[in-house]
Amino acid sequence: MEKIKVTKIRSTIKASKNQKLNMKALGLKRINSSNELELTPQIAGIIERVKHLVKVEKI
Known part of the structure; x- marks a missing residue:
């Protein structure tokens, strides 16, 4: 699986x-x-719902 870094902005x-x-x-x-x-x-579904609140980076 791919790793991502999620940051609250x-x-x-x-x-x-x-x-x-x-x-x-x-x-x-x-x-x-x-x-x-x-x-x-x-996790992708959760990020899609709050994409305006977070920044996502691939590791």
């Missing part, structure tokens, strides 16, 4: 509850926090 204050839960599932708490994940179909 925007606040989730005005985000919906589902978007906040998706950010928690990605392991992102604060702005500029990042997490390295394996790109699975489930």
Whole structure:
């Protein structure tokens, strides 16, 4: 599987509850926090829903 680095770049204050839960599932708490994940179909779906809040880089 491909590895990616996901970084939170925007606040989730005005985000919906589902978007906040998706950010928690990605392991992102604060702005500029990042997490390295394996790109699975489930992770890709979560990223698609919060793509305006995160930055994704291939490793």
